[in-house]
Amino acid sequence: MTPTTSTPRLEKITPGNFEAATGIRVRPDQEHAVSPVVESLAEAYVHPEGVAWPRLIVDGDRPVGFLMAFLGIDWRGDGSLRRSGLWRLNIAAGEQGRGYGRFAVESVATELRRRGATELYVTWHPGPDGPAGFYTGLGFRPTGETSGDQTVGVLEL
Secondary structure, eight states, rough: OOOSSSSSEEEOOOOTTTHHHHHOOOOOGGGGGSOOOOHHHHHHHHHHHHHHHHHHHHHEEEEEEEEEEEEEESSSSSOOOOOEEEEEEEEOGGGTSSSSHHHHHHHHHHHHHTOOEEEEEEEEEOSSSHHHHHHHHTOOOOEEEEETEEEEEEEEE
């Protein structure tokens, strides 16, 4: 499906759109699988500059979602492996099924390619109510790794 009103775009999080961003709420049955936007923004704030790439997804004048990419993080914590990918994806409950999730993943892929990356990583909560089908449907493949209790997937760029 494609977004219904216009072409979606990404906006940096600013004082002017902070409330719109933090007002994004996923469906109640998804809340266990993704942190609220305000928590994501707090995480972005405490990480070194350039690690987190938070963006509001807007369609026309409507905030429809939020994404946050991670850029070149120390994956193992020992300096041996750097990865980039999609850290968070929150599509507003009433906006799901309209192509905004796909737009978000494609936007992160475009940004990572621009930065020279050849892979896009993501993690997801496993289980019947998790987003595995969404991510694998976009071409991500499980790596066989886990991060905490989440499945790690990768998309070749």
